[in-house]
Amino acid sequence: MNEYVLKTNQLSKKYHRKWALHKVGLTIKKGSIYGFIGQNGAGKSTLIRVITGLAYPTSGTFELFGETNERQVIEARKRIGTIIEGPALYPHMTAAENLEAHRLLKGIPGKECIEKTLALVGLQDTGRKKAKDFSLGMKQRLGLGIALLGDPEFLILDEPINGLDPMGVVEVRELLKKLNQEYGITMLISSHILSELHLLATDYGIIHHGELLEQLSAKELNEKCQQYLHIKVDNPNRAATVMENKLSTQAYEVMPDGAIKLFAYVDMPRKISKLLTDEGLVIEEFMPMGEDLESYFSHRIGGVQHG
Template sequence: MKASILKTDHLSKKYHGKMALDKVEMSIAKGSIYGFIGQNGAGKSTFIRLITGLASPTAGSFELFGQNSEQGLIQARKRIGTIIEGPALYPHMTAAENLEAHRLLKGIPGKECIEKTLKLVGLQDTGRKKAKNFSLGMKQRLGLAIALLGDPEFLILDEPINGLDPMGVIEIRELLKKLNKEHEITMLISSHILSELHLLATHYGIIHEGKLLEQLSAKELNEKCQQYLHIKVDQPNKATTVLEGQLETSEFEVMADGTIKLFAYTDSPGKVSKTLTDEGLILEQFMPMGEELEAYFTNRIGGVQHG
């Protein structure tokens, strides 16, 4: 069993007589990507503020890297990187200058980490371009670079794809996957966009009105919700032949408009897309989807529409 990076015990926070967090019991295992799901105002940001030391619990406690004393938590927080309520950027500075400013603020010795971190997030060639002229996706990657200074073992990201266009969302998603797999960084990603978290998370926590309703793994969620790959190609008939021949599966359904629902290979979509393109097919649409994913979340929070 993997060690827990973060473990909470009846963690609670009250603001103006109202419980923003109510006896939350959460555990995040080393190496996981934990999708923290909830409506805006459900308690996600309050939880993150407590863990990062920006607010104090009203009751309960938590462990970070096994530490729960005040001094122990101060030391443990040096091993985490965060983006809370958007990255803190200096708009008139370059990417490198932004990192240098934050390096000095964090007291990280040596400048060699700057170029290494810029390369890690794909911003090594931005030169003298000011952050104010970056796209939203670039700004988010720069925010991630700042969070990655000091080689954190645990990233806490609050709504990291909010406001991004589809390409920006894909850029950030692929970068987070790379950081998790290649650099073994554990992540807590807070979001109300369930469909996007489903492409990233290995585990989930569903919070509503301050209460953690459920924790479950991606495997458990997939068992509860019918998952499939939504595929639209230029030649649907050829695609079905490839699925049956090359990928040896008949677990698919062709819809009236020619789109294909593939119920196999949901855990390895890259293999499907590569096989189809290798056979000369043009992918017009290709995305994992869940027929009951949104419905499951809505049902868990009592039928309330989330925003």
């Protein structure tokens, strides 16, 4: 069985004289949630369009479910569900009618999948309510329902939570987790809402100006986004001495403003605060901190704010 759902090899796409993708080598493992990170215009949507057959690469190749032959790739695309640039809904139809219309368009036999899909995305009780009257979260879940028709093994979602209110974001996030964990669906999620991706993704790819800068697992990211205790006391030099003598650690850094970053004992904040207090130090600030995905991404692309 192929370990990877998608692999690209030197994949490139040129529009006029500009490379939208340049020699991208990306791998997505079966069962993963791959967070695809990049500024607007970085190449995320272009890669998705190439993989789904909406655009042709200028050069390079890709494997989809291990298939590289053009005819076999076309067949393999039947195993994909997509939401690209927002779900395509019929506003004056109900949720069930929308699913039925798309079932017919996709040539999926049998109507039993309609009720099953409605239940899966939590829209089984919407009755005669038209899609135009749905909340954004409901519309996005209906879009996911359409993408799930035909039981895809791989979901490709372009900005699936863009524009949602906080409740809608939670609804979609929990649904995506369920689809991955209970149904084993592999996902490629392109998003610029990095705080939300950090709650979902098992793997990440960072793209900038059409080039894939880095791929890393959630574990590797967490190691790079190192956590620490931020400590401010009335005498930072004495606090440093206490840490070395009492904790036998040099895993700290005294910042120019006197704040201390303690990289050891992060999971033992009470022990550290008690020690400092017992040593006669006055604690002014004390909190766990660490770089998040957003700041890591910003540093990785050179401090440029993402769009």
